Amino acid sequence: MGEVGGRAGDTLQGMNPNLILLTLCQGLFFTNNVTFIAINGLVGLSMAPLGWMATLPVMGYVVGGALSTGLVAKSQSRWGRKVSFQLGLVVALFSALLAAYAAWSHNFWLLVAATVIAGYYSANGQLYRFAAAELAADGFKEKAVSLVLAGGLIGAIVGPNLASRTRTMYEVPFLGAYMALGIVAILAMVCMAFIRFPAVPVKKPGDSAGRPLSEIMRQPVFIVAAAAAALSYGVMNLLMAATPLAMQVCGFSFDDAALVLEWHVIGMFAPGFFTGHLIKKFGTLQIMAVGVVINFACIAIALSGVELHQFLISLFLLGLGWNFLFTGSTTLAMKAWTPAEKDRGQAAINFFVFATMAVTSFASGALVTTQGWTWLNIGSILPVTLTGAALVWMVIKQKNVQATSA
Numbered sequence: 001m002g003e004v005g006g007r008a009g010d011t012l013q014g015m016n017p018n019l020i021l022l023t024l025c026q027g028l029f030f031t032n033n034v035t036f037i038a039i040n041g042l043v044g045l046s047m048a049p050l051g052w053m054a055t056l057p058v059m060g061y062v063v064g065g066a067l068s069t070g071l072v073a074k075s076q077s078r079w080g081r082k083v084s085f086q087l088g089l090v091v092a093l094f095s096a097l098l099a100a101y102a103a104w105s106h107n108f109w110l111l112v113a114a115t116v117i118a119g120y121y122s123a124n125g126q127l128y129r130f131a132a133a134e135l136a137a138d139g140f141k142e143k144a145v146s147l148v149l150a151g152g153l154i155g156a157i158v159g160p161n162l163a164s165r166t167r168t169m170y171e172v173p174f175l176g177a178y179m180a181l182g183i184v185a186i187l188a189m190v191c192m193a194f195i196r197f198p199a200v201p202v203k204k205p206g207d208s209a210g211r212p213l214s215e216i217m218r219q220p221v222f223i224v225a226a227a228a229a230a231l232s233y234g235v236m237n238l239l240m241a242a243t244p245l246a247m248q249v250c251g252f253s254f255d256d257a258a259l260v261l262e263w264h265v266i267g268m269f270a271p272g273f274f275t276g277h278l279i280k281k282f283g284t285l286q287i288m289a290v291g292v293v294i295n296f297a298c299i300a301i302a303l304s305g306v307e308l309h310q311f312l313i314s315l316f317l318l319g320l321g322w323n324f325l326f327t328g329s330t331t332l333a334m335k336a337w338t339p340a341e342k343d344r345g346q347a348a349i350n351f352f353v354f355a356t357m358a359v360t361s362f363a364s365g366a367l368v369t370t371q372g373w374t375w376l377n378i379g380s381i382l383p384v385t386l387t388g389a390a391l392v393w394m395v396i397k398q399k400n401v402q403a404t405s406a
Helices: 002-013 017-047 056-105 108-125 128-135 141-150 152-166 175-193 213-217 220-249 254-273 275-282 284-303 308-333 339-370 373-405
Strands: none
Touching: 017 056, 017 108, 017 128, 017 141, 017 152, 017 175, 017 220, 017 254, 056 108, 056 128, 056 175, 056 339, 108 339, 128 141, 141 152, 141 254, 141 275, 141 308, 152 175, 152 254, 213 220, 213 339, 220 254, 220 284, 220 308, 220 339, 220 373, 254 275, 254 308, 275 284, 275 308, 284 308, 284 373, 308 339, 339 373
């Protein structure tokens, strides 16, 4: 216990005030995400013209994120992290209030539009993890990424409870939850206002713009990082977005579904306190491989039955596997570009993540309402297998390079 406590203390010693505030912003960002996941499918189901359209508001959020990646990259490059992040939070406030109005007026397509607009905030929030490395000292970057991601624990606790406690605040279900997300956005603006990011470098004539994106994307390290980030997020989103609907079909209450989602998000972010340490000790690809194994275990438990404990354990493991894969892929990705190339490289990876999430958000609703929870999990085996295959390919590539250099 003393050794573990010592390691945790050493890890936290590298945290500076800027990283602490960014961690809070990450927590508030995932409060928004978890609340959206918990309620958008259910609100959509109550208003959708057809049952299979229920998760279109969930899909709208990630489609909006995918469509915003290029715009966010340009704003980050032109105005820097802080202005771009604050602009994302203004959009978060507006979209939360628009979603509240959509729920109040029982307007399904306006709700979808509100979640698409909210995707701009999501595209900004997905860059918090990369900004963490820029705020950290050399030698602490992997741990900084991991610890800022761990801020999502705030979302794990606040998100489901916020959705559950505000569900009946007004006559319209979940109207209060959307309004509460507006307050969450304002709190994040306050935290962001006190963060001091590195100054945006002044571009001079003749400065190198770096390699073209096509060249960056052809690197094996980029291919594997993008594949692992996109597929791990895709599998997680496929199963997580369908969970409230599947549990409702199985006769569970919304409070039961909120409990499962809470433990799922704890699985996503609690490991952040030690994932960075594990990556430094054992290697990035090794920890990512453990994430693949955990994802297979998640699917096996989900296929074993539909009792509450099976939903809870499988979703917890789903979050844990995602943490190892996503933290690892972020660490791996930072080796694929130079500082001059980072905006386009990060935008490209986030585009692949959002595009995959868009497909899985739609597929989760369509599959769970037509084919059921079992077939949804069987379908998840393919992307997990592809992630494992990408890691094996990377290891083979590295060994070939080592053999050639020797």
